[in-house]
Amino acid sequence: MSIGKDVPMSEIRLGIIGLGVMGRRTLDVAVGHPDFTVVRASDVTETDPGVPFTTNPEEIVTAADVDAVYIATPPAFHADLAVTALRSGKAVFCEKPLAVSLADAQRMLDAATETGLANAVNFALSDRNAVRYVAEADLGTVRGVDIRTQFPRWPRDFQATATWLAGRDQGGFVREVLSHFVYLTDRIAGPLTAVETSVDYSDGPDGTGSEVAARGLLRAGDVPVHVSAMSGLAGPELYEWVIWGTRRSFMLRNWAQLFVTEGGEWQPVELRGESGSEHSRLTLFAEAIRGGKSADLADFAAGYRVQRAIEAFHGLQA
Numbered sequence: 345m346s347i348g349k350d351v352p353m354s355e356i357r358l359g360i361i362g363l364g365v366m367g368r369r370t371l372d373v374a375v376g377h378p379d380f381t382v383v384r385a386s387d388v389t390e391t392d393p394g395v396p397f398t399t400n401p402e403e404i405v406t407a408a409d410v411d412a413v414y415i416a417t418p419p420a421f422h423a424d425l426a427v428t429a430l431r432s433g434k435a436v437f438c439e440k441p442l443a444v445s446l447a448d449a450q451r452m453l454d455a456a457t458e459t460g461l462a463n464a465v466n467f468a469l470s471d472r473n474a475v476r477y478v479a480e481a482d483l484g485t486v487r488g489v490d491i492r493t494q495f496p497r498w499p500r501d502f503q504a505t506a507t508w509l510a511g512r513d514q515g516g517f518v519r520e521v522l523s524h525f526v527y528l529t530d531r532i533a534g535p536l537t538a539v540e541t542s543v544d545y546s547d548g549p550d551g552t553g554s555e556v557a558a559r560g561l562l563r564a565g566d567v568p569v570h571v572s573a574m575s576g577l578a579g580p581e582l583y584e585w586v587i588w589g590t591r592r593s594f595m596l597r598n599w600a601q602l603f604v605t606e607g608g609e610w611q612p613v614e615l616r617g618e619s620g621s622e623h624s625r626l627t628l629f630a631e632a633i634r635g636g637k638s639a640d641l642a643d644f645a646a647g648y649r650v651q652r653a654i655e656a657f658h659g660l661q662a
């Protein structure tokens with residue numbers, strides 16, 4: 345996966361598309377990142393990001409002076425932008441979820457495979473020290489995984505302006521949050537297939553609102569993966585992922601707190617090393633552009649596998 349010898353080792357010319365919550369955050373990181381120069385940015389809404397700006401994202405994905413593109417639009421727009429960028433010779437770092445349908449995710453994976461260009465998905469857990477710790481630990485035989493998330497309010501406060509998250513066509517916590525934990529389970533336990541999945545909507549099956557509850561049984565090979573997620577309830581916001589092994593089990597709570605048990609009470613794990621960030625994932629993306637490959641950065645193939653599992657909740661699995 346490389347965009348070849350024409351890319352200077354010191355500077356990758358980056359275009360950024362979508363300047364909302366995530367796009368702004370990554371823009372701030374990328375302008376100070378030694379591997380990148382942000383040469384262009386785009387949003388459909390007029391704004392001044394401090395770099396050359398256009399309201400036409402098509403200009404970025406086809407621009408001759410752009411080597412790589414970071415896409416942080418709402419997910420329904422990822423596929424067309426990513427496919428055009430790849431087919432125009434650009435490496436692509438795309439926000440999760442890859443897309444809003446398996447067909448779009450497949451188009452993206454096909455373009456990545458056929459062009460051979462660097463491709464990555466920004467799953468925030470991919471380079472966490474907690475995740476590396478679990479990946480390297482001796483669990484014995486893995487007997488099961490539990491994923492539990494709950495949200496007092498959906499969308500959450502930090503994304504209150506991202507109104508698409510409340511809609512069924514591209515929002516909902518299954519795509520927005522469960523995708524991270526499906527990615528993590530795929531990474532640690534292997535590719536998932538859906539056995540039984542369902543969601544509830546507060547405005548009924550024919551409404552437009554995103555789900556308020558999701559539950560399911562998936563399997564990573566023989567390993568059962570139980571999912572339970574709810575929104576609009578009295579209680580703390582919670583993100584809990586537990587992997588049960590015969591030798592030891594781990595619980596990752598609220599993204600970064602890792603606990604272990606070898607039979608007794610959960611004990612906190614003292615983690616060392618970098619905890620993972622937009623900065624470190626941009627570094628891994630730069631390495632991928634220069635021909636490297638890291639297990640700590642998700643690629644479109646992983647993004648596709650995640651899409652297959654999460655779309656099963658919406659009854660859209662092929």
Ligand SMILES: NC(=O)c1ccc[n+]([C@@H]2O[C@H](COP(=O)([O-])OP(=O)(O)OC[C@H]3O[C@@H](n4cnc5c(N)ncnc54)[C@H](O)[C@@H]3O)[C@@H](O)[C@H]2O)c1
Pocket residue numbers: 361362363364365366367386387388389401416417418419421439440441466467468503505506507520
């Ligand atoms: N990796 C993570 O941890 C993480 C966290 C939050 C969000 N996300 C993902 O990032 C993406 C963006 O989420 P957000 O919270 O920033 O949403 P947002 O609504 O805050 O931002 C999206 C931006 O894209 C712009 N936009 C809409 N359509 C566009 C188009 N066709 N071309 C260019 N710009 C367009 C909007 O004007 C808006 O500024 C989503 O895929 C979301 O799932 C990832």
